[in-house]
Amino acid sequence: MPSPRIETGDSTDTPQARCRSGNLQSGGGILALLFPRPRHARLIIGLGERFLNTVARRMDESNRHSTDHSSPDASRGRRIFLALAVLIIVLAWLRVPDPLEWKFQVDPTGENIAKPDAPRAVKRFVPNHSGKSVHASSIVALPDRSLFAVWYGGTREGHRDVSIQTSRFDPETSVWSPDETLITVARTQSAERRYIKKLGNPVAFLDGEQKLWVFYVSVSVGGWSGASANFITSTDLGKTWTVPRKIVSSPFFNMCTQIKTRPFLFADGTIGLPVHHEMGLNFSSILRLDRDGNPLSKRRLSAGKTTMQPMPLIIDEGNALVLMRYHAEDLPLTAPMTRSSDGGFEWSPLAPSTLPNHDSAIAGLTLGDGTLLVACNDQTSRRARLSLLVSMDKGSTWQHVYHVEYNATFDDGSMNQKEYREWFRRLLDEPIREPVNDPDALAQRAADGANCETGCSPEFAYPFLIQQGSEFHLLYTWNRAMISEFEFNESWLKEQIRGATK
Amino acid sequence: MMQSVHNIYGQAGAALMVLVILSSVLRPVVRSNAARGILLGIAFGVSVIPLGGISLVELLRGTTGDISIPTFLFCVMALTKFWSDEGKSCGQTGLASRPFPFFGGGSLGGFFIVVLIGGCVFYPMTMGFTVTDPYAWGYAPRWMLLVCLLVTVAFEFAGQRTASSLVLISVGAHALRLMESTNLWDYLLDPVLFLACLVGCIAALVRWLWSCRRRNAATGLVG
Numbered sequence: 001m002p003s004p005r006i007e008t009g010d011s012t013d014t015p016q017a018r019c020r021s022g023n024l025q026s027g028g029g030i031l032a033l034l035f036p037r038p039r040h041a042r043l044i045i046g047l048g049e050r051f052l053n054t055v056a057r058r059m060d061e062s063n064r065h066s067t068d069h070s071s072p073d074a075s076r077g078r079r080i081f082l083a084l085a086v087l088i089i090v091l092a093w094l095r096v097p098d099p100l101e102w103k104f105q106v107d108p109t110g111e112n113i114a115k116p117d118a119p120r121a122v123k124r125f126v127p128n129h130s131g132k133s134v135h136a137s138s139i140v141a142l143p144d145r146s147l148f149a150v151w152y153g154g155t156r157e158g159h160r161d162v163s164i165q166t167s168r169f170d171p172e173t174s175v176w177s178p179d180e181t182l183i184t185v186a187r188t189q190s191a192e193r194r195y196i197k198k199l200g201n202p203v204a205f206l207d208g209e210q211k212l213w214v215f216y217v218s219v220s221v222g223g224w225s226g227a228s229a230n231f232i233t234s235t236d237l238g239k240t241w242t243v244p245r246k247i248v249s250s251p252f253f254n255m256c257t258q259i260k261t262r263p264f265l266f267a268d269g270t271i272g273l274p275v276h277h278e279m280g281l282n283f284s285s286i287l288r289l290d291r292d293g294n295p296l297s298k299r300r301l302s303a304g305k306t307t308m309q310p311m312p313l314i315i316d317e318g319n320a321l322v323l324m325r326y327h328a329e330d331l332p333l334t335a336p337m338t339r340s341s342d343g344g345f346e347w348s349p350l351a352p353s354t355l356p357n358h359d360s361a362i363a364g365l366t367l368g369d370g371t372l373l374v375a376c377n378d379q380t381s382r383r384a385r386l387s388l389l390v391s392m393d394k395g396s397t398w399q400h401v402y403h404v405e406y407n408a409t410f411d412d413g414s415m416n417q418k419e420y421r422e423w424f425r426r427l428l429d430e431p432i433r434e435p436v437n438d439p440d441a442l443a444q445r446a447a448d449g450a451n452c453e454t455g456c457s458p459e460f461a462y463p464f465l466i467q468q469g470s471e472f473h474l475l476y477t478w479n480r481a482m483i484s485e486f487e488f489n490e491s492w493l494k495e496q497i498r499g500a501t502k
Numbered sequence: 503m504m505q506s507v508h509n510i511y512g513q514a515g516a517a518l519m520v521l522v523i524l525s526s527v528l529r530p531v532v533r534s535n536a537a538r539g540i541l542l543g544i545a546f547g548v549s550v551i552p553l554g555g556i557s558l559v560e561l562l563r564g565t566t567g568d569i570s571i572p573t574f575l576f577c578v579m580a581l582t583k584f585w586s587d588e589g590k591s592c593g594q595t596g597l598a599s600r601p602f603p604f605f606g607g608g609s610l611g612g613f614f615i616v617v618l619i620g621g622c623v624f625y626p627m628t629m630g631f632t633v634t635d636p637y638a639w640g641y642a643p644r645w646m647l648l649v650c651l652l653v654t655v656a657f658e659f660a661g662q663r664t665a666s667s668l669v670l671i672s673v674g675a676h677a678l679r680l681m682e683s684t685n686l687w688d689y690l691l692d693p694v695l696f697l698a699c700l701v702g703c704i705a706a707l708v709r710w711l712w713s714c715r716r717r718n719a720a721t722g723l724v725g
Contacts, residue, residue: 081658085670089651092677096644186555193509195556195564220564248683251628251637252693254567281630294684298638303630 100288100297102343103267104314105208107366107467117470119492123433126151126167126176126475126483133157133449134165136260137475137483140204140212141468142237145171149475150182150202150214151483157200158223160185164202164216168238169485176485183244188218188230191243195220200227205263207271209291212238215259215273218246225279226255231293249287249295255279257287260309260361262464267317270296272344274310274322282327284310286344301338302350306330311362313372313395318343321395323364323374326357333358333380337395355389355398356380363463363474370394373493375404375463375474384410386460386476390497401493401500404474404486405460420456421447424479446481460484508568508682513550516563518577519694520549525584538584568681570692571672572613612657613665614699621696624687640685647673647686 126149128134137151147169154162164183167176182202189196202216212234217227229247234240249257256279264272271289276282284307288297301310307324314320323335335357338347355362356378364374372391377383378400385406389398409415409423424443428436436442450456463476470490478484524545525538532538549558569577628637639646650673657666669690675681676689683689 078658081663081666082655085651085654085658085666088670088674088677089647089654092647092673093644095677095679096642096647099642189556189560189564193513193560193563195561197564246682248567248681248685248688251685251687251691252625253565254683256629277630279629283630285635295641296684297641298635300633300635300638303633305630 097296101268102345103317104320104343105265105267106314106316107264117489117491119489119495121432121486121488121492123484123486124176125436125478126485127179128153128482129178131445133480134483135477135480136201136462137477138203138464139466139473139475140206141466142206143210145468147473148204148212148238149483150204152200152202158198160198162199164199164214182214183216183232188244192230192246197221200224201258201260203259203261203263205271207291208265208269210237211235215263217258224258227258227278228254229257229259229275233293245293247293247295249275249298261311261363262466264312264314266344272312274312276308276310278308281305282308284308284322284324286310286312299344299347301347302336307336307350309361311364313364313366315366315370315394320344322347323353323355323362325359325361327359335362353395361462363465365465365467373465375465377461382410382457383459383461384457386463388496399500401496410457415456417447417450417452417456420450420452442481446479449480507680511680512563512568512682513559515569515574516559516566517546517549518574518581519562519566519569520558521545522577522580525581529584566694568683569694571675571689572668573692573695575668575671610662610664612660612662613668614702616653617691617695618699618703621691621699624691625696637685637687640687643686
C-alpha cells in the first residue's frame with residue numbers, strides 16, 4: 001500500500017491539501033514566533049514539505065518495488081520468512097543464560113581462623129633482575145601457602161617492550177623466586193590474531209575451583225583509554241597456562257576497559273571483575289564473568305568523569321562497599337564510594353567517603369570481624385605516603401593506623417636528586433626491611449627514575465592487599481624501581497589499631 | 503595452530519574491510535572482471551601475509567575490533583557488486599541498488615535509519631553519559647530478542663526484507679556465538695556501521711538541502 005503523501009501542487013480541494021493547509025496554519029503560527037519575517041517561515045515550511053515528500057516518495061517506490069501483496073507466492077514467502085524469524089528468535093532465546101543470582105561470596109580468607117601469633121611485620125623486595133621500570137603489582141595466595149605475584153615491567157610505562165612479569169614466594173624459605181616473563185606483546189598478539197601495541201595492569205586471582213587467573217590489559221590503538229581486558233588461566237596453579245584470550249566488554253571497538261583491583265566471587269562461583277572506563281569520561285563498573293571468562297553481566301557503579309579503579313569490599317552476602325580512585329580536582333579530595341545491599345545488582349548513587357584520596361589507587365579487604373582495612377596514598381597530592389587505614393563502621397569513617405612508607409622531608413617537594421638518592425640509600429637500611437644486594441645501585445636506580453622537575457618525590461603507589469590466614473601481604477610499586485612487599489600478621493595489625501585508637 | 507571460529511570470523515571481517523576499501527579505489531579504473539578478480543586475489547594475499555610479524559588484517563582487526571554481522575554482510579554485498587557491477591547500467595548506485603541475492607528485494611533505508619537513531623542514543627549512554635548502561639542488556643538479551651523480532655516483522659511488512667534479514671542473521675549468529683563477544687549488541691551494531699550511516703545520512707542531507715536550495719532559487723523562494 002502506498003504511503004500517504006503530501007501534495008505539493010497548488011490544488012487546495014484535495015483532502016491531503018486541506019490537511020496540509022491545517023498543518024501549515026498551526027505550524028506556521030509557531031514558526032511565525034520563531035521567524036517574524038514571513039519569507040523565512042515560508043522557506044522553512046517549504047523545505048520541510050519537500051523533505052517529507054521525498055521520504056514518502058522513496059517509501060512508495062520501495063513498497064512498489066519489493067512487495068506485491070496480491071501475489072500468492074509473495075504472501076507464502078512472507079509466511080515462511082516470518083516462521084523462520086520466530087524459529088531463530090526462539091533458538092536464540094534458548095541460548096540466553098539463566099537469570100543470575102545476585103549474592104556475594106564472603107571471602108574465606110577474611111574469616112578469623114588464625115591462632116594468636118607474636119606481632120610481626122617485615123618489608124622485602126620482589127626481585128627485579130631485569131632492572132626495568134616496574135609497576136602495578138598484584139598478588140594471590142595459593143593453596144600450598146605460597147604466593148604468586150604479577151606486575152608489568154619494561155623500559156617505561158606504555159613501551160612496547162613491557163611484559164607481564166611473575167615471581168613466587170616460598171613460605172618455607174621466605175624468599176621470592178627470580179622474576180620471570182609470563183606474558184608478552186608477541187604472545188598476546190599471536191594468540192588473539194590482532195595487533196597489540198602494549199600491555200599493562202595485570203591482576204592475579206584464584207577462583208573457587210582453584211583455577212588461577214591472570215587478567216591484564218592490552219592496547220592496540222592510542223593510550224590507556226584504548227585498553228581492553230585479556231586473561232590467561234592455569235588449572236595447575238601456574239605450571240602451565242592457556243593462551244591469552246580477550247574479554248569483549250565495550251561496544252566501542254572493544255576499547256576503554258581498564259582493570260587494576262582484586263576480583264571477587266559471587267555465591268554461584270562466577271567472578272566479579274572490577275573495571276573502569278577511561279576514554280573522555282572515567283567511570284566504574286563490575287563485569288561479571290562465568291567460569292570460562294565469558295561476560296554474563298555488567299553493572300555500572302558510576303557515570304561521568306571522576307572515578308576509576310573501583311575497589312570492592314564485600315561485607316556479607318548482600319552488602320558491599322566500593323571505594324574508587326578519585327580522578328578530579330573538585331573538593332573534597334576523598335575516595336568516592338557506592339554501596340549495594342542486594343548482592344551487587346543495584347548500586348547507590350555515588351557519594352564522597354571520608355577516605356583521603358586524590359587520583360591514586362586503593363587496595364583493601366574485609367577482616368573476619370567486619371573491620372575494613374585499606375592501603376592507599378592518604379594524601380591530596382603526590383604518592384609519597386602509603387598508609388594503612390581501618391574502618392570499624394563499614395566505611396563511614398576511617399582511622400589512620402600505620403605509615404607503610406612516609407617521610408615528612410618530601411612534603412615540601414624541595415629535595416634535589418642527590419639528596420633524594422641519599423635518602424633512598426638510608427631508606428634501604430631501615431630495620432623493618434630485609435637487606436638487599438647492592439643497595440647503592442638500587443638507590444641510584446630509584447633516583448634516576450624519579451621525576452625531579454618540581455622537587456623529587458618518591459612514588460609508593462598502586463597497593464594490592466591480600467590476607468592469607470593470619471598474615472597480610474601488601475604489594476606496591478616502590479618508585480618504579482622495585483615491587484615491594486610489606487608482610488604483617490593479625491597480631492601486629494591489632495596492636496597498631498589499638499595504638500591508633502587510644 | 504588451530505584457529506578458533508571467533509578468530510576466523512574476526513580476521514575474515516577485517517580482510518573484507520581491506521578488500522572493500524581497495525575495491526572502492528580500484529572500481530573507477532579497472533573495468534575487466536578478470537582484472538578485478540586478480541587484483542582482489544593479490545590484495546587478499548597481501549592483507550593476510552604477516553609483514554614484520556603482523557599482517558594488514560591483524561593490524562586492522564586490532565584497530566577496529568571485530569565488525570558486526572550487518573557490517574560483515576554489507577562488505578560481502580559491496581564485493582559482489584564490485585565483481586558483477588550490475589545496477590550501474592540502470593543508473594542506480596549504492597548498496598541498495600543491487601541487494602545480495604539471498605535477501606531478495608527491498609530497500610535498506612529503514613535499517614540505516616534504525617542504526618543511526620539507535621547509535622545516537624546507544625553510544626553516548628554506553629560511553630558514560632548516563633548511569634544506565636544499555637550495553638549490559640545485551641548479555642542476557644531476552645527482551646532485546648523480542649524487540650529484534652518486532653523490528654524484523656516491522657521491516658518485513660514495510661517491504662524491507664533485506665533489513666529484516668540482516669537483523670535475523672545477526673540474532674542467529676549470536677545464538678551460534680559466532681563472534682568473540684557474548685553480547686547481542688556486538689552482533690547487531692558496531693561503530694564502523696554507525697559512522698558509515700552517520701556520514702551517509704549527513705551527505706544525503708547536505709545533497710538534499712543543496713538541491714532544495716537550487717530548486718527554491720529557481721522558483722524565486724531564495725533570493
